[in-house]
Amino acid sequence: MAKVKVKICMGTTCFVMGASELQELMDIIPAKYGDDVEIQGVPCLDLCSTSSEAKAPYVMVDLTVISKATVESVLEEIERKLKNGQE
């Protein structure tokens, strides 16, 4: 099974608009999913320039973009991806 890749945008806009709270995921995800999910904080994904800061912070779970991301919404998307991967 391919790993699910999570990218948390650590660009200025996303961080100011709440990605600071998402840093928690760096601890939660390895503990919960081990090697099945890979998580990294990445420099600006440049999603704020095409959309707007109103929808920041952005997180990418594989190719899915989550806007106004929260710890809960990211975990939900990971679950969905893992479930689909098994089918």
Add this chain to the structure above:
Amino acid sequence: MDKNNQAAHLKKEILIKTIKAFLSDDFGESTRLIPFEMRPKGYEVPYRCCIYKEREILRNRIIASLGFSMEGADERILLSNYAKWATEREKPDEHTLTVLESACKGCVPNRIFVTDLCQGCVARPCLENCKFGAISIVNGKSQIDSSKCKNCTKCIQVCPYHAIVKIVVPCENACPVDAISKDEQGHARIDFDKCIACGKCVSSCPFGAIHEKSQIIDILYKIKQGKKVVAMIAPSVAGQLPCSIYQLKTAFLKCGFYDVLEVAQGADITATNEAKEFHERMNEGQPFMTTSCCAGYNNLVDKHLSEIAQYRSDTKTPMYYSAEICREKYPDAVSVFVSPCVAKKTEAMSNPNVDYVMNYEEMGAMFVAHKIELSELEPSSFDSEASKEGRNFGITGGVAKSVEVADNGNSEVKPHLVNGINKESIRTLKSFAKKGQCEFGNLIEVMCCEGGCVGGNDCLNNVRTATKAINEFTKDSKPIV
């Protein structure tokens, strides 16, 4: 309330939009259009009754971001006029907070309430335990007579079904000094004679109805006019953004600031002076000394706790010494203190060496509006580096530790930490003053916010990760002695 919420998100969005408007070709017109850009025709109505109310509240939020009070504001005045006036005033307004009546829910008053979960049981412990005769049984269920209820919460504790709840007004409940009450219409009002500017009401209102009046436009306008503007960054800033303080300096320079000074340098002077003072006071036989660097605590002592004033250190704050250094180095500069909290705005008002205060949310919004990618910036160096202890001032225990280290074994230092001002810690401090002794230690560090300045109401990062980042940064800094 948790920092991670939509009201906080919305306030930051407003700040970014206001600053972007300032940086545009037509500040007035761009500002006037913000509510329409955020809630265009046909847009969903996320929070309020209709799109017109949404826009009106956004307009009010922008007025606060421009630095004006909403109390007594005239709704006929265009936002473009407010934008113009923001660049014309010489000094920021005296009071630092404002209540947006349009956004205030007018919450039902604090009271104890029996919910539908009441099972009308036979035991009726609520009725049996109420000392005030406020509970009666109506149609087989408990009911509280609010005219008799004293809010003691005994009934809540004894109900086996958890059917009785305390309904709170979040802002009133968060205020440690009873400075918030309701006006005739039930809207929140701040009594500025009592307010200590701790910012707890700002963070606690679920409707985001209490705003800080921003000075950001005043600051940006000084830069635009070509004035030398110098930023003095508080120690807690080190854990706030995904970059080092050296990259942060570069970011300020890119926004047009002339120089950036570390307030931790001022903190080093505070620690050294406070250690000397502590030694003297203990030699004189005084029972204890409290720190004096937290603006919220200083406001508390000055307005509500005069009995502890004699035990409070006379040493000045890191802001004071930093501003002195700044004035000496750049006599003709406009000095800006970059702050984790609103309380420092009140301190700056009484210090002629500090011209403006920019909080961390405003700082973050400024970088976003300027499209600055912090992690990509080259570092800039500081003329002098502050100590590890000075840089740790913004974390609970950091100030007491710095005094202990600076004392260098001269005195027997027993620190006691008051980590957050609330009704309970105020009672405790009062009792220390009344008894003239503190059984827990002789050096009492008082921080208004839980976690220290990293828990300030304007912080961008959460306390845990910010603390971790500062510890990581300071572990290699030089010791104070």
